[in-house]
Amino acid sequence: MKLNRNSFKVIALILILSAAVYSGYLLLRGADITITMPSLFRPTPGARLIMSMDGFRFTQSENGRVSWLMNARNADLYENKEVHLKEIEIFFRDPDKKEAVLRGETGIMDTTSGNASIQRGVRDVRIITSDGYLLTTDSLYWKSGERLVWTADSFKLLGSEVYLEGVGFSANMDLSTIVVKENVKAVLQE
Numbered sequence: 001m002k003l004n005r006n007s008f009k010v011i012a013l014i015l016i017l018s019a020a021v022y023s024g025y026l027l028l029r030g031a032d033i034t035i036t037m038p039s040l041f042r043p044t045p046g047a048r049l050i051m052s053m054d055g056f057r058f059t060q061s062e063n064g065r066v067s068w069l070m071n072a073r074n075a076d077l078y079e080n081k082e083v084h085l086k087e088i089e090i091f092f093r094d095p096d097k098k099e100a101v102l103r104g105e106t107g108i109m110d111t112t113s114g115n116a117s118i119q120r121g122v123r124d125v126r127i128i129t130s131d132g133y134l135l136t137t138d139s140l141y142w143k144s145g146e147r148l149v150w151t152a153d154s155f156k157l158l159g160s161e162v163y164l165e166g167v168g169f170s171a172n173m174d175l176s177t178i179v180v181k182e183n184v185k186a187v188l189q190e
Helices: 002-028
Strands: 049-062 066-076 082-093 099-110 117-118 127-131 132-135 139-143 148-158 160-171 180-187
Touching: 049 082, 066 132, 082 127, 099 180, 148 180
Parallel strands: none
Antiparallel strands: 049 066, 066 082, 082 099, 099 117, 099 127, 117 139, 127 132, 132 148, 139 148, 148 160, 160 180
């Protein structure tokens, strides 16, 4: 008899809990319940960081030949295929053996397209070409497919035969063709 009483109590308890759960379901179904989580435990908005690394290298080849190579001291890779970079150098080489180096302190690169934006930190963003040109500015945008750089910021370009400054420009990577947007000042030297 003792066993039956205990069995009866367990069965009654299960039935009462089941009725309570089912009643709660009927009462709350269709209700919009918002569960709040302390801000400490909420994920930060934006793309999720996948990996951080020291020493980052990214290369693009065309017809079996390296057309440009990027090195960075630090890189953070996010799930949206963006890489946030620190202390960046991009080395360019064209078929005519002309070379250029773009240097900047911080930047963001889209790993799908190879396009990048480079921003000034303490030092200017700069491009140095193998034929002696130096371009400095606060920011540069790089369009990989067309090998173009541009900025809306003021810039200075110094070469053995020319000094050029202005606001906003676009150029091919070796700086052989450059289009200045406004406030152009040029000094030609012999």
